[in-house]
Amino acid sequence: MLIKLSTDITVIDAAAALQAAVQANHFGVMQVHNLKETMTKKGVEFDRECLIFEVCQPQQAKKVLDENMSVSTALPCRISIYEEGGKTILATLKPTTLLAMFNTPQLKDVA
Template sequence: MFYTVDTAKSFEQAAADLDAAVKRHGFGVLHVHDIGNTLRSKGLSFTENCRVFEVCNPAQAAKVLAADMQMNMALPCRISVYTEKGKTRIGMIKPTDMLAMLSQDPALGQVAREVDEKTTLMINEAK
């Protein structure tokens, strides 16, 4: 269900490289949630870093929404760059697994496979 890789890169470099890989593959970054900084800004003790990238390919999103408008709640895809006990990691919940839990529509399954392939490439390139 999860696809996660470790990288020898710094957190900042991995985040920058993911951003570039997303754009190279025809996706856009809709927003980046900096969860680590948000928690620290609220006065919480949080030593790890975590940025969640909301990524989307408009053509693929349109296909998903045309098949089932309720799937808007599963969009956009999220890819995280984070640290865990001194290691930098990049990961996501696999689109194929997420959509399979929500729908049995074969058209959605095909879109999920295509998005899964692209997002996995992005993660591997950023690694």
């Protein structure tokens, strides 16, 4: 399941707000991918703004990986911020949906 939130603020302002929220919730930003910039460098014309944040909460990641290393294929968690229909969208995959793919019900509380 995809979680999507819409806002009237810019992608840049949403990115700043997301960074603050991530830190306030004891997560860390591991990487930010600027899709427009990366595609342009590769010679692909892409005019829309899209930032992809890779975020992680190390203690929770350790719990998950101690149970099932295959979950590493879905880590770190990603949150995208992009423009769509004149709005700024924040979107991510629901953690419980991701973990369900790994058939490890004991991780439900971590998600």
